[in-house]
Amino acid sequence: MTLSTPVDQAGAAAAGSATGGTAPIRRRKPSTAQRRGKALRVALAIMSCGILLFPLYWMVVVAFSPRTELLTRELRLWPQDFTLANFDTVFTTFPVATWFGNSIAIAIVVTAITVAVNLMSGYAFAHLKFPGSNLMFLLALSTLMLPVQVIMVSQFRLVTGLGLYGTYWAVILPSAATAFGIFLARQFIIGIPREIIEAAKMDGAGGIRVFAQIVLPLCKPLIAVLVLLTFLSTWNDFAWPLIALKESELFTLPIGMLFLQGAFGSDYGAIMAFALLSVLPMIVLFLAFQRYFVQGFARSGIR
């Protein structure tokens, strides 16, 4: 719907000035056509955003509505009765607090491991000279193309064989095996002047000290982006935890949500109450650190 009116990016000027030569002068004061173009764009933006927001709005409405509300055949776009009964149902029937705890614990550990190893790799690829570095970089790059779902059977056997099945580690270790942060890290760290690193080495600092005391303090924005993106993707991860987690005490929120769907069927109020609880932390995090998320999405192409 938004494509039907391609609007030139530099402003509304073009809309009113197809005649050419007079354009630079007329641009100073917005003409009627320019104002109309702007109004049209705002209307389009409001419509698009309305459509995009509606599913989230509806989740909230259903989460706070009594069950009977959903079963009516009338069209009601606004909440009629407000109730917390759905949240009550969810909390009394399922170990929601445990699932929250699991999601938080797994996301923290995966994030810590992933960010640490990706920073180290990024530093190595950016500033260290060693044989095979190009080959290693290509190998790491190739994993980004690898559909993780290809290996779910063998990965399942692997974690079972390692005795990890039925523990948090069955989720944590395969999730931490990712290369996506390496490229972001390398790209950022390569911008740190080599002279700084060389000078520190001349002063007798060892490799680890250079990394920890010189490089890392310059990497705060990078670390923020990596931490936020890894935390988000681990929090939302579904396919692998579905396979790797057996007992319901170990479930993360997405797996719990699926479990809930099985148990409640079409009692959408309870399901939406739980869905709302599970997405709220990420929405808050996103609104607080939007700049970092957007840059991370834009540069890594991976959420």
Place this chain on the structure above:
Amino acid sequence: MSTPGVETATDATEAPDPLEHPQPQRGGQRSPGRRRAGLRRAALDAAEGYSFLGPNLVLLGVFLFLPVVWAGWISLQDTNGFGDGVFVALDNYGRLLADPIFWQSAANTLLFTVLVVPLSMALGLGLAVLMNSVMPARGIFRTIIVLPMVISGVATALIGVLIFDQNNGIVNKIMRATGLGAISWQSEGIPAMMSVVLVSLWWRVGFNMIIYLAGLQAVEPELYESARIDGAGGWNQFRYITVPMVGPSTFFLLVMNVIYSFQVFDIVFVLTGGGPGYSTSVLVTYAYENGFVTRDQGYAAAIGIVLLVMTLIFTALQWRFNRSRDQVG
């Protein structure tokens, strides 16, 4: 990344890039003295490089590369449950060729791809152009468009289940109220696939918008200025300046979107479960069903290998295309 200055920086998407490094980049010039450092130095360098790389390499090796090779091996076995299988060479692949559900899942994967990739890119470009133009509250609009990206696939699909419920869902209520009539989103194949595509678009459009917006912000405003002076209208400017100038973004998005579409799982699994029948079954949901429901793991591994080969072929194609395009350009 600089924004061709129109409005004041009121929103996060146009605030300074947090990843833009404060220091200028320098070339790695080593003094001649250091060049003469001996073999010992080289060995130390290698040791240092690999010790920084080591933890990541071990994780990637054990949990990605080893499982890929292992998946190839399992795909050559007839397995029963989770025990060791019997080597059957290419039998599983032979079974695939004769399995109508596999072909349907492969066709659905391609259908999903040819629908979601162009649509999400077109919508993303449209929204990016809109969001790059002068308007009030632009930052809020941009935030809303990106917001679905942080919602988990499961929650997204469950919201889809809620609103596309064919009996009590809000979409059908709206359609009945406006006289369009209800759609059988769950009991008919084509509407079910439509619901999967619509939910995926909702989830993916923000990503496409971000990439295109970054591309648009790199286009010099002077190009539009001179086009205007030459009398080019809005559509011609879009067609002859915007579209070619965001070519690299288009290429990047094409690759990312196709790879995502080949691997789609969360949305389909939760929203339709591949149903009704197998009309929305895709390769990954079918592999999951074989591997972890009917526990025919050799067969599931073979489906995974097919997916891997599809991805490799696509990667090779885009690599070729990209190289020949570079040579022409």
